[in-house]
Amino acid sequence: MTAQPPFPDLILEPLVRAALVEDLGTYGDLTTRTVIPAGTHYAARIVAREAGVASGMQLARIAFRLVDPDLSFRLQVPDGAAFQSGDVLAEITGEAASILTAERVALNFAGRLCGIATQTAAHVAETRGTRARITCTRKTTPGLRIVEKQAVLHGGGFNHRFSLSDAILIKDNHIAAAGGIAPVLAAVKARASHMVRVEIEVDRLDQLAEVLAHGGADVVLLDNMDSETLRAAVAMNAGRLVLEASGNMRLARIAEVAATGVDYISVGGLTHSSRTLDLGLDF
Incomplete structure (x- = not known):
């Protein structure tokens, strides 16, 4: 697909921030704070379980950054590009607790928007x-x-x-x-x-x-x-x-x-x- 210029992060941040606030509730990520020792570092990958067209990766990056600016987010498949099942769309490294806290919001946006992009490509x-x-x-x-x-x-x-x-x-x-x-x-x-x-x-x-x-x-x-x-x-x-x-x-x-x-x-x-x-x- 033809690459589309991204929206400025400033426009999208309020959407991602609202989703994170909704997910964190009044007390934050209780599970992660309870079971993950501080200072635990990991590398994680967003992996496609099926083929499609990428969208929402910008929002996923914003979600991880808002939770922890020190996380490293390396994009492998940009928005608008096709991918196959098993492809790695992005790699995130840093505090394990931060990655786990941002995970669901990032995947909710990316999965939803990849679905729309994929369905659109089928119609096109x-x-x-x-x-x-x-x-x-x-x-x-x-x-x-x-x-x-x-x-x-x-x-x-x-x-x-x-x-x-x-x-x-x-x-x-x-x-x-x-x-x-x-x-x-x-x-x-x-x-x-x-x-x-x-x-x-x-x-x-x-x-x-x-x-x-x-x-x-x-x-x-x-x-x-x-x-x-x-x-x-x-x-x-x-x-x-x-x-x-x-x-x-x-x-x-x-x-x-x-x-x-x-x-x-x-x-x-x-x-x-x-x-x-x-x-x-x-x-």
Whole structure:
């Protein structure tokens, strides 16, 4: 996968710190403090139990550093790179107690995000030979959106908006509440900044025709259309607006949808349903 520039540690530290505080409770790591003698040093490795695409390694490093700045964290497989079962993703050396205290938070982040990156890569592979790009949605774990969307990038996908304030996305309920497609597009023309991109959702070809007639949108979200209807929408659009297919986008359907000629395929399951990858920490 293409390497993605990392976020500054400053942005990610609050997420990791909150997870460590949650895990340490009110009294710290009781087990480790009880059974591990002070001054015990060890080397540990984060090992993949199955193949996948790396993500979350930056957060794992931050977790070990926040617990003990003297720990050495040597990355072996960077975020965005593929790995096989048995590969060592990182090596950590230093106080055994510190390594054990940070272990679960580091693996929780890395396993979760590797799962998203791996699932994204599987979807991207189904679009080869087409113009379609795989993108995520806002169906993310509360508080973890930034890192889950970063994992999508690590898997070779693209990001949709990060928040409600990034762009105008007019959904079916907006259209219903505003009185129809024409009124919402008129409102956009009257009120929206020229710097803001506008996307509107349709689920029928007559709605697409209305959008094309009125203007005011940059992107059309084609919601829950079968492949035949998607092909008709691409033909009707004739390259005028960016087209995004959405709804019921299972992995088994991606190649068929990509072949219709749409520009983007949004998949909520990348972030809300990806399985956590099996990673372990071995001394």
